[in-house]
Amino acid sequence: MGKKKKQALSRDYINKYLIGNSKSIDKYFQNVEPFIDLIVTSPPYWNMKNYENNKEQIGFGQTYDEYLHDVKQSFQNVFDISKSTASLVLIVDTLKKGGRMVRLPDDIARQLEEIGWIHQDTIIWDKVKTLPWSRKGQMRNVFEYILIFSKTKRYKYNMDSIRVVEDMKEWWIGYPERYNPKGKVPENIWEFLIPTQGSWGSKQNFGEKEFRHACPFPPELMARVIKLLSDPGDIVFDSFAGTGVLLAVARKLNRKFIAFDINETYKEVFEKVTIPLVDSVWDDIERHYEIQEKLKQLMAINIAKLRALKYPYALMKKQKEYDIFKIVIANSEPISGNDKIDAYTLAKVNYKLFVDTNDIAEISILSQKINEILSKAPFTKYGVLSNFEVYPYNEFSKHLNSLKFPQYLYSGSSFNNYFKEIESAAEFENMINNSILSELKEKNVCPVLSNIKIHSADYELLPAEEYKKAGYRDVYSEGLLRRIDMVLNSITVHDGFV
Numbered sequence: 001m002g003k004k005k006k007q008a009l010s011r012d013y014i015n016k017y018l019i020g021n022s023k024s025i026d027k028y029f030q031n032v033e034p035f036i037d038l039i040v041t042s043p044p045y046w047n048m049k050n051y052e053n054n055k056e057q058i059g060f061g062q063t064y065d066e067y068l069h070d071v072k073q074s075f076q077n078v079f080d081i082s083k084s085t086a087s088l089v090l091i092v093d094t095l096k097k098g099g100r101m102v103r104l105p106d107d108i109a110r111q112l113e114e115i116g117w118i119h120q121d122t123i124i125w126d127k128v129k130t131l132p133w134s135r136k137g138q139m140r141n142v143f144e145y146i147l148i149f150s151k152t153k154r155y156k157y158n159m160d161s162i163r164v165v166e167d168m169k170e171w172w173i174g175y176p177e178r179y180n181p182k183g184k185v186p187e188n189i190w191e192f193l194i195p196t197q198g199s200w201g202s203k204q205n206f207g208e209k210e211f212r213h214a215c216p217f218p219p220e221l222m223a224r225v226i227k228l229l230s231d232p233g234d235i236v237f238d239s240f241a242g243t244g245v246l247l248a249v250a251r252k253l254n255r256k257f258i259a260f261d262i263n264e265t266y267k268e269v270f271e272k273v274t275i276p277l278v279d280s281v282w283d284d285i286e287r288h289y290e291i292q293e294k295l296k297q298l299m300a301i302n303i304a305k306l307r308a309l310k311y312p313y314a315l316m317k318k319q320k321e322y323d324i325f326k327i328v329i330a331n332s333e334p335i336s337g338n339d340k341i342d343a344y345t346l347a348k349v350n351y352k353l354f355v356d357t358n359d360i361a362e363i364s365i366l367s368q369k370i371n372e373i374l375s376k377a378p379f380t381k382y383g384v385l386s387n388f389e390v391y392p393y394n395e396f397s398k399h400l401n402s403l404k405f406p407q408y409l410y411s412g413s414s415f416n417n418y419f420k421e422i423e424s425a426a427e428f429e430n431m432i433n434n435s436i437l438s439e440l441k442e443k444n445v446c447p448v449l450s451n452i453k454i455h456s457a458d459y460e461l462l463p464a465e466e467y468k469k470a471g472y473r474d475v476y477s478e479g480l481l482r483r484i485d486m487v488l489n490s491i492t493v494h495d496g497f498v
């Protein structure tokens with residue numbers, strides 16, 4: 001008998017919270033083309049909780065082996081209907097039973113690997129708050145595990161969508177080549193405040209029925225994993241949906257959802273409590289991403305400028321033995337179709353170094369040496385498409401006169417804050433005559449004249465100290481956004497930058 005051709009998923013399942021046993025969801029999707037893009041789920045933690053006395057429930061009343069067997073079956077089912085680019089995010093915790101620790105995350109991870117899921121990452125979810133009690137041999141438990149698995153090695157991973165600009169230490173300004181202009185990759189400890197019991201289905205907001213929440217996921221956490229591991233239009237799936245926070249967030253992020261739980265009450269909670277609750281916090285979550293996007297814009301502009309200006313500065317530092325360096329002109333210009341650029345190119349800059357000698361042979365050797373240095377790391381990591389030329393200082397006036405003004409003068413020791421705006425070649429000639437150059441020339445590093453303008457006021461917002469990463473709902477958002485807008489509007493992006 002030949003194999004039956006697989007069918008596309010029926011539209012009837014799209015955006016549905018279904019009541020069904022995750023051990024047997026295979027029966028719903030017989031002969032269906034794999035359709036899941038992302039699974040985010042949290043099975044019962046063995047028999048920690050009795051989810052409303054349903055005899056089909058996994059965990060409660062089972063031996064540990066029976067429990068692991070059923071969990072494995074449910075994850076085999078979702079594996080079979082997942083696309084090859086899919087990932088699975090499992091949120092789970094250890095537990096204490098019979099006086100010893102049960103390493104549920106390890107044991108479930110092993111089952112998942114036996115199925116074929118590939119373990120990619122382990123993240124600690126710091127819930128910030130915890131219950132006030134602990135037991136012998138165990139501290140107050142404040143974290144859970146977020147385990148990320150993929151179906152194959154070619155899974156979706158949209159890191160740029162969740163990069164952050166936060167906790168920027170002051171010294172980043174001195175080392176712009178070390179920072180990705182798109183923002184930082186988040187650390188693997190995620191602080192997301194656990195939703196409090198009161199706000200998730202108390203008597204008042206869920207009719208007459210008493211409802212106890214089943215460890216609802218924080219909407220912020222869901223937003224981060226959905227953005228990281230799926231695209232708009234994708235199908236996200238939860239086989240132990242509970243209050244359905246994942247689904248409500250997926251809806252907001254233009255993803256489709258399909259979910260299963262055995263408990264009818266939770267489906268009702270999802271519709272009556274979770275959807276309105278996620279709606280009510282959504283503005284704050286969007287605001288977080290809006291602020292991050294703007295901070296990243298600011299960061300990208302500043303990193304490009306700082307790298308272009310640090311480039312000659314770093315070179316001078318390497319060439320300290322020369323005391324013939326007089327001044328550098330660093331002028332950025334637009335990248336053209338013929339330029340060889342790659343994904344890391346940020347700017348094209350022409351550098352002209354003027355030296356205190358007329359000896360052509362000496363200049364030629366120096367130029368060769370410099371270009372050799374620039375063809376190696378760290379200079380190859382700056383993202384600067386450079387053209388570096390060396391000239392005798394007696395040609396400086398000619399080059400100065402061909403520049404477009406205003407230009408910005410940087411003293412040799414500070415490439416991240418311009419010292420003076422120069423209106424014309426004449427104004428600069430005048431300054432040289434007043435020997436300002438030698439006054440500026442500190443530590444054997446020569447001054448730089450550039451069409452790139454950067455001032456400390458442009459980037460002092462970036463550390464954004466008041467912007468807290470714990471929870472997105474910070475009270476400073478409005479003011480911070482206004483200030484970022486102000487700075488972004490005041491920055492002129494030189495058209496030499498990509």
Ligand SMILES: C[S@@+](CC[C@H](N)C(=O)[O-])C[C@H]1O[C@@H](n2cnc3c(N)ncnc32)[C@H](O)[C@@H]1O
Pocket residue numbers: 020021022023041042043044045051056057058059214215216217239240241242243244245246260261262263266
């Ligand atoms: C830890 S809770 C999930 C909480 C959920 N992540 C949320 O945000 O509310 C586990 C859920 O699994 C459900 N469950 C238990 N056994 C199941 C089974 N065999 N099939 C489907 N769901 C099941 C329970 O009803 C419970 O809602």
